[in-house]
Amino acid sequence: MSYVALLRAVNVGGVTLQMTELRALLEGLGLHHVRTYLQSGNAVFDAADDEPPSALASAIALRIQRDVGPRVGVLVLTGDALNDVVTANPFLAEPTASEEGLHATFLFGVEDSGDFGEASEAAYSAVYEAAFRRLELPADEGEAAVLVGAPPLAAPVVYLKLPHGYGRSKLNNGWFERKLGAAATTRNWRTVTALAGMAAGRTESGR
Secondary structure, eight states: OEEEEEESSBSSSSBOOOHHHHHHHHHHTTOEEEEEOSSSSEEEEEOOTTOOHHHHHHHHHHHHHHHTSSOOOEEEEEHHHHHHHHHTOGGGGSTTOOSTTEEEEEEOSSSSSOOOOHHHHHHHHHHHHHHHHTOOOOOOTTOEEEEEOTTTSSSOEEEEEOTTOGGGOSOSHHHHHHHHTOOEEEEEHHHHHHHHHHHHTSOOOOO
8 A cells, every 4th residue: 555654844944854865764664665755755655554654654753763863743644545635625626726826734643743543533633623713814815724624534634725825925834833733744736746646656756
């Protein structure tokens, strides 16, 4: 089965981790067909079908801590779960939908590893959903944010529509972390769809 790992704060002001290092770390855990995408902590790999994503996330986080130093947040999703993230984007259903300016902020269960069992995933997601409903979003004209929880997704995601660009928006990763009390990692929509395609075998493009 194919899995996708999203690492938090790697090579974007946090931990420096070359993707060649990351591939070697994952292969050292016995994971197969490891490939990375871009330089910000995105990996696709194969593992046993019955391997819980939370267990894989913990193993990867511990190996990075052992071999590199800092402990980083790691979120692991199955390829199917990431495909669910793609199809659940509410902004793609709009009449004038455009993938330009779309992002996804993935929320972790805990700061360091995202290690939660299935029973508690819905519980922490419900907490985030309740907190999100109380937020006053500092959105500029045309901007919007929608949270989709777990379930139906495997992990809660805040979908962002930022027509003026992510760099100019206040709806950034740090803002959601502070307001929701959650560790998070954000990817632009091109990266999300590229990783989903790699996990599904539609493309092997990795960098």
